[in-house]
Amino acid sequence: MRKKRIFIGSSSEELSLANAAKSILERDFEVTIWNDSVWDTSVFKINNNFLNDLLRASLQFDFGLLIGTTDDEVKYRGDSVMQPRDNVLFELGLFIGRLGLSKCAFVIDKELKVLSDITGISLARFEKSDAPSFVSAIILVSELFRNQIDSDINFFPSSTLASGYFENLLLPTCKFLIENDGFEVDGVKYKDCKIQVIIPSRLNPDVNLQFEQLKRGFNSKNVSFNYAGRPRFISLETEIKDDKLVFIDFPTTLSGINYAISNLLPNDFNSMSSDYEAIISREIERFIYTIKQLALRNSFDTLIEIKREQ
Incomplete structure (x- = not known):
């Protein structure tokens, strides 16, 4: 039986976290990080349109895991708050739209301001200064995906x-x-x-x-x-x-x-x-x-x- 496939998205500044997540998840899944440079597994191909590549990836993978970290400072109702990079939020929305809520997870830094529009999805929080908390968050996501023994009847x-x-x-x-x-x-x-x-x-x-x-x-x-x-x-x-x-x-x-x-x-x-x-x-x-x-x-x-x- 084939291994289910997971796409991991993150900001370029936090690729180390994406790689750490991959090392945990690849025991049970086939895992691809957004910047994978190996042609057969890479999401973004040379000379291809990035949006087209993402659309393809959203059909190609069984699960989407997006890592949200404190990348951008934004003004929110007069206060300064930290939010993930815009492209991470875009990828999260794309994968939710294609795969459904149960097939996507958002692993986020506890310091992040979480948009009210995404509070209904699977969230796992960690502290960037506490490596074990990140490992625990990824293991939680792994269990969530692994317990979905097979694909639900859906509208694919x-x-x-x-x-x-x-x-x-x-x-x-x-x-x-x-x-x-x-x-x-x-x-x-x-x-x-x-x-x-x-x-x-x-x-x-x-x-x-x-x-x-x-x-x-x-x-x-x-x-x-x-x-x-x-x-x-x-x-x-x-x-x-x-x-x-x-x-x-x-x-x-x-x-x-x-x-x-x-x-x-x-x-x-x-x-x-x-x-x-x-x-x-x-x-x-x-x-x-x-x-x-x-x-x-x-x-x-x-x-x-x-x-x-x-």
Whole structure:
């Protein structure tokens, strides 16, 4: 199982804190600091637009950790207060907007004035003169992220597509099988049935063609049925294995992930890059996770099986 990825943002003056946080977090996560100079892992690429790079990073990482330190003195209602660098606050807002509150943490110096707009997010405070307090704050964040065993169902394209796929195909098929105590094919009634959802390990640009090629590896027969309340027939491939009827489906709706991600990313982002592949891989995982969670919630987890194809 892949390690979840964390982005660490800080001011340039406090890179030592970012590196200290990385040394703690990389035991359990894949960690990238904003100034990483290694091309494969760097957030800001040479000759690229910084804002475009940040937009890409907000999709590429699973969690965002921003370190707020006393970098700038500002006037606040007549008083002088210390606030983090503007770019740190901007990155915090960007990652919260893309990943959600539960996926972001703000580790801040106790001397900082905290804006009222961000008091609802996960905050961990430390004293700059007390190194153990910083370690404790980072460990707290690590536990927060680590305890999120898997991605929640959210509004990333994968989760939305998986929800629609479950509602429109898997849910009615499961209900039909239960209500009819199985399914009849060629005059034979099969009570032992299962729905197998075939998921590729990666997505090709033409997902429909990709699934047509995968279908050739199956000796299947197409069947259809009309489910109450639906304006059309449900059509699925089937195979008989050990006297069990296996419904096989290739969710071409996955093509929407490619489409959505390509539109969320800057126009100049290379869809053939390893970063893009990492984002797509994560979205496929979220698609699978969402289906499994919805199946569990509806007590269909014994009927639905996810199969990954190489």
